[in-house]
Every structure is written in C-alpha cells, then in structure tokens.
Amino acid sequence: MTDIIDGNAVAAEVRTGLADAMDSLADAGATPCLATVLMSDDPASETYVSMKHNDCEEVGIEARDYELDPEAPADELYATIDELNADPSVHGILVQMPLPDHVDEREVLRRVDPAKDVDGFHPENVGRLVAGHPRYKPCTPHGIQKLLASADVDTEGADAVVVGRSNIVGKPMANLLLQKSETGNATVTVCHSRTADLAAKTRAADIVVAAAGVPEMIDGEMLSEGCVVIDVGINRVETDTEKGYELVGDVEYESAKEKAGAITPVPGGVGPMTRAMLLWNTVKAAGDAEGVAVDLP
Ligand SMILES: NC(=O)C1=CN([C@@H]2O[C@H](COP(=O)(O)OP(=O)(O)OC[C@H]3O[C@@H](n4cnc5c(N)ncnc54)[C@H](OP(=O)(O)O)[C@@H]3O)[C@@H](O)[C@H]2O)C=CC1
Numbered sequence: 543m544t545d546i547i548d549g550n551a552v553a554a555e556v557r558t559g560l561a562d563a564m565d566s567l568a569d570a571g572a573t574p575c576l577a578t579v580l581m582s583d584d585p586a587s588e589t590y591v592s593m594k595h596n597d598c599e600e601v602g603i604e605a606r607d608y609e610l611d612p613e614a615p616a617d618e619l620y621a622t623i624d625e626l627n628a629d630p631s632v633h634g635i636l637v638q639m640p641l642p643d644h645v646d647e648r649e650v651l652r653r654v655d656p657a658k659d660v661d662g663f664h665p666e667n668v669g670r671l672v673a674g675h676p677r678y679k680p681c682t683p684h685g686i687q688k689l690l691a692s693a694d695v696d697t698e699g700a701d702a703v704v705v706g707r708s709n710i711v712g713k714p715m716a717n718l719l720l721q722k723s724e725t726g727n728a729t730v731t732v733c734h735s736r737t738a739d740l741a742a743k744t745r746a747a748d749i750v751v752a753a754a755g756v757p758e759m760i761d762g763e764m765l766s767e768g769c770v771v772i773d774v775g776i777n778r779v780e781t782d783t784e785k786g787y788e789l790v791g792d793v794e795y796e797s798a799k800e801k802a803g804a805i806t807p808v809p810g811g812v813g814p815m816t817r818a819m820l821l822w823n824t825v826k827a828a829g830d831a832e833g834v835a836v837d838l839p
C-alpha cells in the first residue's frame with residue numbers, strides 16, 4: 543500500500559504544537575508578529591499571502607500586511623523593509639516573491655535584517671545553513687523534513703535526488719539532506735534543466751524531491767519501486783471548471799502512486815507545510831528577539 547503523506551494533517555500538528563511556545567511568549571508579555579510585504583497583483587501571490595494571514599490568526603501570531611503598487615519605485619520597497627527592520631514589535635518579515643522586474647531581488651534579500659528573515663533567504667542565513675548551523679531553515683525544505691519524519695522515512699544512507707536547483711527550494715533541500723544530522727546523511731544528487739539523463743537519476747533514487755515547476759514531468763516510469771516521492775510543484779493548469787484552473791504537481795500522481803512507497807499529493811502536500819514552517823520560524827524569531835526560551839515542535 544502506498545502511503546499518502548497528508549501535508550494538511552502534519553501542518554495542523556505543527557500549528558497545534560506551537561501552542562506551548564506561544565504560551566511561554568504570552569507569559570513574557572510578547573506576541574509574535576509577522577509582516578508580509580506584497581508588491582504584485584498576481585492572483586496566486588495574493589492567495590498565498592492571505593492564506594499566511596489566516597494561518598497566523600489561527601495560532602495567535604499578529605500579521606501585518608504591507609501592499610505596494612507593482613509599478614512603484616524599488617526605493618519604496620527598500621524603505622518599507624528598513625522601517626520593518628527598525629520596528630522592534632515586528633519579529634519576522636516576508637517579502638513575497640516573485641518581485642517586479644525593476645526591483646533588484648538580491649538587494650531585497652540582503653536588506654531584510656537576518657534576525658527577522660523568516661524565509662531564510664538572506665546570504666547570512668544561507669551561509670549558516672550550508673555550514674551546518676542553520677538559524678532559519680527555508681520553509682519549504684524545512685517542511686519537507688517534517689513530512690519525511692512523519693512518514694518515518696530514514697534519510698541516512700539513502701540516495702536522494704532533488705530535481706531543481708533554485709535558491710528557495712532545490713539548493714537548500716539538497717543541503718539539508720546532505721547535512722550530518724538525524725534528518726540528513728543522505729547521498730544527494732541535484733538535477734536541473736541541463737541534466738543529461740534525468741530518468742536514470744530518478745530511477746536510481748530512494749527519495750525524489752521534484753521542484754522544477756514543470757507540470758507532471760515525473761511519471762511512474764521514472765521511479766523505482768517503493769521510493770519516496772515529494773512533489774513540490776504547484777502549477778496552475780487551465781481547465782473548464784468554474785475556477786478556470788486546477789493545481790497539479792511536477793509529478794504525474796496516478797502513475798507515480800503505483801510505483802511509490804510514499805507520495806505527497808498536490809494540493810495538500812508540501813504547500814501547507816511551507817506555510818506551517820513560516821509560523822514556526824516566526825515564533826522562533828520572537829523567542830530569540832524577546833529573550834524567551836521556546837519549545838518548538
Ligand atoms: N509547495 C510549495 O510550498 C512551494 C512550491 N513551489 C513550486 O515548486 C516549483 C519550483 O519552484 P522554484 O524552485 O521556485 O522554481 P525555479 O523556476 O526557480 O527553479 C526551477 C528549477 O527546476 C529546473 N528545471 C526546469 N525544468 C526542468 C526540467 N525539464 N528538468 C529538470 N530540471 C528542470 C530548473 O533548472 P535550471 O536551473 O537549469 O533552469 C531550476 O533549477 C514551482 O512549481 C513552484 O510553484 C515553490 C516554492 C514553494
């Protein structure tokens with residue numbers, strides 16, 4: 543029987559598990575606060591930001607919403623970040639990606655105070671992760687670690703293939719799996735659009751993490767019997783339905799499910815975990831900033 547890894551359920555456990563830390567912070571008179579900054583009118587980005595606000599409300603994190611006109615000068619965004627960096631009541635800052643073309647994304651990532659960088663994208667936090675002493679793990683790979691643990695997947699000595707080498711998913715995922723730690727110790731191969739024979743790599747893998755952004759590119763033929771499949775892809779594919787689109791992953795779910803020992807669905811797999819780990823990082827940020835020891839799930 544294939545184990546369908548339920549991201550909604552594991553994410554709900556993470557949110558419930560944050561209650562102890564929230565209590566410790568409340569005892570110290572502190573309320574964690576996340577500021578989200580949206581400079582886009584892309585409907586998907588708007589949906590994600592509003593879901594993040596709902597999540598915050600559920601666990602008692604204060605969420606502040608900053609919205610900038612996508613046509614506004616980049617300096618306005620930089621000034622907003624500076625203001626949030628300087629505000630001691632803000633513990634975490636999330637600048638929703640992608641940003642308009644005229645904004646220098648690298649400048650944005652450098653500009654966020656690394657102590658408030660709950661995405662884990664600042665070069666200092668990236669360096670700490672690679673060096674093996676992370677402060678904030680990027681939410682998607684961190685969430686995937688929790689999903690693997692929930693399904694009792696032993697990464698030690700496993701052959702893991704990560705498809706995709708982006709700074710927000712592929713690279714940090716590969717680094718975490720490689721880490722000399724309980725949730726690492728895998729032998730990691732990172733594939734990308736120039737990989738010569740992707741199917742040969744994925745077929746040799748015990749764990750496949752698909753994060754390419756190409757709908758259903760990995761099918762059952764490309765997988766070995768009993769492997770673990772983590773589908774990060776969130777692709778909107780047009781349909782005749784009322785919504786006008788359907789979400790599909792980077793994995794062809796039906797054929798992959800026949801081969802896999804465990805698999806994450808889309809939606810309801812990695813996505814909810816990304817949001818849950820954002821809360822986790824925000825509570826950690828608040829604990830660090832307020833000098834309160836917090837017990838995190
Ligand atoms: N579930 C969640 O919480 C999240 C989901 N996502 C989703 O995950 C997917 C990936 O996101 P992100 O990492 O930001 O994407 P990027 O577009 O930044 O990176 C995609 C990576 O996949 C590689 N790639 C593209 N096509 C192929 C191919 N045919 N074969 C092998 N590799 C390929 C690219 O290679 P190259 O470097 O050579 O161009 C690149 O390294 C998207 O669908 C995104 O929506 C993203 C973040 C969070």
Ligand SMILES: Nc1nc(=O)c2c([nH]1)NC[C@@H]1CN(c3ccc(C(=O)N[C@@H](CCC(=O)O)C(=O)O)cc3)C=[N+]21
Pocket residue numbers: 589590593636637638639640661681682776789808809810811812813814816817
């Ligand atoms: N600074 C920044 N940090 C991010 O973490 C970040 C970002 N920018 N830009 C975009 C990507 C994408 N991302 C998702 C998070 C949750 C779902 C999610 O919750 N998905 C639900 C479905 C959502 C729906 O219904 O549309 C699911 O898979 O079940 C998806 C995608 C975070 N990202």
